[in-house]
Amino acid sequence: MVDMMKKNEKKKLLIYAHYYTPDVASTGQILKELAEGMLHEFDITIICVVPSYTGKVADEYKTKMFYKEEINGVKIVRIRVPEFSKSNKISRIKNILAYFLGAMIATFKVGEMDYVYSISQPPILGGLIGVWGKWMKNAKYIYNIQDFNPEQTMAVGYSKSTLILKSMLWFDKFSCKRSDKVIVVGRDMVETLENRFKGKKVPKNIFINNWIDEKEIYPLQLDEEKVFAFKKKYGLENKFIIMYSGNLGLYYDLENLMKVIKKFKDRDDVAFAFVGEGSIRNQLVLYKDNHNLKNVIFIPYQDKAELIYSLNAGDVHWCINAKGIKGVSVPSKLYGIMAAGKPVLGMLEEGSEARLIIEGTNCGLVCEPGDYESIESYINWFIENARSHEQIDMGTRGRDYLVKNLTKDVSVMKYTEEIKSC
Numbered sequence: 001m002v003d004m005m006k007k008n009e010k011k012k013l014l015i016y017a018h019y020y021t022p023d024v025a026s027t028g029q030i031l032k033e034l035a036e037g038m039l040h041e042f043d044i045t046i047i048c049v050v051p052s053y054t055g056k057v058a059d060e061y062k063t064k065m066f067y068k069e070e071i072n073g074v075k076i077v078r079i080r081v082p083e084f085s086k087s088n089k090i091s092r093i094k095n096i097l098a099y100f101l102g103a104m105i106a107t108f109k110v111g112e113m114d115y116v117y118s119i120s121q122p123p124i125l126g127g128l129i130g131v132w133g134k135w136m137k138n139a140k141y142i143y144n145i146q147d148f149n150p151e152q153t154m155a156v157g158y159s160k161s162t163l164i165l166k167s168m169l170w171f172d173k174f175s176c177k178r179s180d181k182v183i184v185v186g187r188d189m190v191e192t193l194e195n196r197f198k199g200k201k202v203p204k205n206i207f208i209n210n211w212i213d214e215k216e217i218y219p220l221q222l223d224e225e226k227v228f229a230f231k232k233k234y235g236l237e238n239k240f241i242i243m244y245s246g247n248l249g250l251y252y253d254l255e256n257l258m259k260v261i262k263k264f265k266d267r268d269d270v271a272f273a274f275v276g277e278g279s280i281r282n283q284l285v286l287y288k289d290n291h292n293l294k295n296v297i298f299i300p301y302q303d304k305a306e307l308i309y310s311l312n313a314g315d316v317h318w319c320i321n322a323k324g325i326k327g328v329s330v331p332s333k334l335y336g337i338m339a340a341g342k343p344v345l346g347m348l349e350e351g352s353e354a355r356l357i358i359e360g361t362n363c364g365l366v367c368e369p370g371d372y373e374s375i376e377s378y379i380n381w382f383i384e385n386a387r388s389h390e391q392i393d394m395g396t397r398g399r400d401y402l403v404k405n406l407t408k409d410v411s412v413m414k415y416t417e418e419i420k421s422c
Helices: 002-008 026-037 089-109 125-137 151-155 162-178 187-196 225-233 254-264 281-290 304-313 333-339 353-361 372-384 389-405 408-420
Strands: 011-018 042-049 066-071 074-079 115-119 140-145 181-184 205-207 240-245 270-275 296-299 316-320 344-347 364-367
Touching: 011 026, 011 089, 011 125, 026 042, 026 074, 026 408, 042 089, 066 089, 074 089, 089 125, 115 125, 125 140, 125 162, 140 162, 140 408, 151 162, 162 187, 181 187, 181 408, 187 205, 187 353, 225 304, 240 304, 240 333, 240 372, 254 270, 254 281, 254 316, 254 372, 281 296, 304 333, 316 333, 316 364, 333 344, 333 353, 333 389, 344 353, 344 372, 353 364, 353 389, 364 372
Parallel strands: 011 042, 011 115, 042 074, 115 140, 140 181, 181 205, 240 270, 240 316, 270 296, 316 344, 344 364
Antiparallel strands: 066 074
């Protein structure tokens, strides 16, 4: 009888998440949907920070080191971390180290585990904390690489220290070697993993796309009440809206993009909307002010429940990465754009996962990073053909492809199978 009960018990899965709902970090939202989608197979515990993606920590999370919660059947252990500023490197490092050390301690608070899963956030430490969990729990370890580092760091010149970069690469290769399976989120990222190991003793790996819940984000009419309310709130009525929705960070070449946008500063019928926060937001706002770009609007992060309305308010959406990001990261914002049925204005390297999807579905226009002449030409084309059948068809093709190939249920099922097969 005892053996039968054990056989019917769900396997225990520990997920190191760094950020988790209600934080608006894209990885936190993905992990929420992944965890809740796998509850039929696993007893799941999350170790993450207290809600703090914006840098601020609410008063109710300032009195203890650890907080235990449960959301929709998922057990959560939250770690108190110091507040930080996204523009201050030192404060961010302190915050990240507090999570890393806190997660090591929290590992002893969650009991036995059959599987340990971590993502590549924070860079390098996300992998190492997964290895720690594997060792402490004598469990199978699945390492999900959302972003390759130090490759991403090198691409944007965030650090030029050879010693630091070589050390980062050594540690992350160590995490890959110690994993029982590596999951990457792009076809181009499989190549990066193989190149890391020069094709020899490459860790067991699989590619699974990220996703968006197509039942939560879907096309709405421009005159839908809440879409119109969003546009009215931010002075976007009667404008053709070219929107960027997501993290205003280092990896998207946004500062150079502003120089292209400046050429359209006299177009009263066009608005360039940036929805989100990030480390370079202040620089972008300063550029807007210094060059009197009245048709550039900055809008705060939208709650997940409101995202459908903000995405539908845009007529065209940016999907961009800086040069060097191919095979390193896949912009998850693409899935939201496609879910909302909007055309894509892309600046992505040839052969990168997002560009392969855009070109394969013909759901937008895309060029190489740094090709600002083409971007200017594409902006002109979208404006001149505003809301034409050709643009509407682009968005429809993207939505149709997503519904058939990039749904939450499809990806979560793949994750479940790959974890169980370790």
